[in-house]
Amino acid sequence: EPEVTQTPSHQVTQMGQEVILRCVPISNHLYFYWYRQILGQKVEFLVSFYNNEISEKSEIFDDQFSVERPDGSNFTLKIRSTKLEDSAMYFCASTLGAGGYEQYFGPGTRLTVT
């Protein structure tokens, strides 16, 4: 069964550094998402991406964040200058289409900012 994959599984970085989190969505999916889960808290929507552009973003997704689909398979989340409060589990998800299609989630990248 096809899966969403994410790398790395764990990233430790110093405050102020740039990080890139990578995701490979399911190959025929068209909509892509990033969510984050701060430890002990709920999963929060960051951004959705369709047709090579952002379709929606949350208040969390400020100018420090960017997303890109550099080729036909990868979907990346960049945090330009990390803060301590960016420490969280970041999940990538993809879905086949709009409407009632469910989203498929990757295993997550745990980002620790020190």
Add this chain to the structure above:
Amino acid sequence: AQSVAQPEDQVNVAEGNPLTVKCTYSVSGNPYLFWYVQYPNRGLQFLLKYITGDNLVKGSYGFEAEFNKSQTSFHLKKPSALVSDSALYFCAVRPPASGTYKYIFGTGTRLKVLA
């Protein structure tokens, strides 16, 4: 503001007993409703969804959920719990507004099935 509530942080149930994990939502219109399960160090795994039609939907691993529009609830159920069902369960809602494909998640409910 749109929100999803899972009022119980943890649910304990004996193996073989029925289980219910509660979810209520506050979203205008007719949202799409989903349940996901998260095992340790794993991503969110889709269990089932309600889009339209029959209020009782069946999903993976013997789980089912009942949609109740008047109570704006979508409770997850299973007739006979297994120890292997122990995990973190998330309810998610997709608001119906055009172009809004994001999920709004509940805070999660940890299910513990005791042998």
